[in-house]
Amino acid sequence: MGWALLVIMTAPFAVSVVCYFAPVQICRGLTLASGVLTFVLAVLLVPAKTTTALSGWLRVDALSIVFLIAVAFLYAVTAVFAIGYVLPAGGNGSAARYNRRFFAGLNLFAWSMAMAPLVNGLALLWVAIEVTTVVSALLVAIDDTDSATEAAWKYLLIASMGLGIALFATIVMYYAGSSVFGGSYELFYPKLLGVAGHFAPEVVRFSFVLAVLGYGTKMGLVPVHTWLPDAHSEAPTPISAMLSGSLLAVSFYAILRFYQVTVRAIGSTFPRNVLLAFGVASLVLAALYLARQRDLKRLFAYSSVEHMGVLAIGMSFSAPIAVVGVLLHVLAHAAAKGTAFFGAGSVLRKFGTKDMSRIRGGIGALPWSGPMLVLAVLGLCAMPPFGIFRSEFLIVSGGLADPRDVVAAVLIVGVTLAMLGLSWFTSQTMLTPSPEGVVRGETSVWIVVSMVIGLAALTLLGVHPPGQLSDLLHRAAGELGARP
């Protein structure tokens, strides 16, 4: 299956280049084809234990595939959404140029995020994640408004500084390995994991803290999350969905790779404590911020910070079931947050604003995407039968089995607070009577289709995850050191 890795490595990139020159109709079709192809290939990789290509420079194991599926799924569904969201250019030259840039950027962004779980080694992982930053910063700025420029600048600066720290972490980890391998070696995962037990503990500890701080900046962990609400709210909606559902997950993946090495080197107590501190801060602060939002997309952005906090807290529990829950949460969050942002995009198209005080009667105005947005928000609030209910249930079960079960209580309180904020604003905007003059109807069938796919996936993950997927999650949890 090594060829599949090569196709994933080339297809979105090639489509991106073509999109820069091609008319928008071709861009839409190619983007959709590339998204679906990437997703299908990611699914085909599921049964294999490990797959390598390019003499080991590309390598996926169960952990990588979980994240690759999250990225590829959102890439495919966002491609569907973008067809309905991006307005036809008509005869206007600047609009056509905007569309070409948008589709080229979207594919390049998806490509860079897919490369992160594909590459073998901490150094190339850093390179891939840095590329995601520069590409997505340009996409955040693409609308060329004052707010978009401000958001893009803050994002680029804060995320780059964070990644500077992550690079420092990589170099310190390289140094830890040089005590075993000597001066010059490749930072391949199997190689590092095989001998991590011989690394100097204090050096590994230093590297792990730097990695959590550095990649945590991209993941949106409090207190280094400040770019996130701005970028998510100012980016074009398809990009917001990918930022939230897959980019944050990819950054979390980088932290997990450091976690893997650290656990082998010094045991799991220290890395768990570090993740716990960041996780609790993120969950609690995001839950409080959720209650005071006025902008629909900022609301979902803070919900992302909350869910990243849940992921970090989940990893701090010692029970293997919690780790399985965390990995399922990555997939479920991608589906739920993607759908929620697509719904926000539909509302934005209909009402022409993200200001929640000016949006009323969403369900009346949008007969399909309105109710589906409410369902996606219920999914984000961890209501059954959706995937996040199952994943948070697993995480809390793991938490209750942990000696520090008070953390599970904090988790439940935080998630409930967040639910209050999310459901209050959603009911205010969606479940109120429509104002006069708003025409009932959808703006695009493609937007509805993308939301149906997202909700279907979210429900599938909640009701009955496919057997092979469950097996994949358990294998990935095993790779992270969680053995039942």
Next chain:
Amino acid sequence: MVVVPPVPSSFSGGTEAIALVVLLTEFAMLRAPTARSQIRLYAFQSLAVSALAVFVAATQHIDELYVLAALSFVLKVVVVPGIVLRLLRGTRADLAGSNRFGVATMVLVAIGISVFGFFVVGNLSVHSHSLPAPAFGLATAVILVAFLLVILRSDVVSQAVGFFSLENGVSMASLVIAAGIPLIVEVAFLFDLMVAVVVFGVLMRVHHGRGRTLSTEALDRLRG
């Protein structure tokens, strides 16, 4: 346990001297009055890092580092400052007044934070065969002062240069403790920096085009 030789070798003396020059340049950036001087200081700092790479290559017999030094020189001393200066052509290049505190206060804070970084790393008992521990402490201090530069100066040029010089600090740290890191990885890092520089430059230009200023004071619309 750190093994400290009684008399530093000429090798460790040389590397520490260059590392100190890099740190002092970082201090100078804190108070640079114009965009042009800020970028010149960055070019000079990059030159010092390239010189460190040559020095390590020569004394440790790691030939790959010559290639890295050459690339680093071309990109960070010539191309990056060139691109940024070109992008800023026609802008009002005066950065005076973008300090959040007086120069003396900023330098004192920077000294405090450098000392902190230096001793924290000193306590890690990191020691490398290739280079001595003090240079690693100095590299950490450069990284911390780069953060100060971004935090304490409210203009887009200082903030971007703050990021570039953070990368110089990390490069220096890698020369100190991981000189053997494969060339392909180092080249990927440098390439990435190049892409980031272009994006920073584009956004700087957009920012200036919209607000007719390099100050970040107006970037306060998005809150909460």
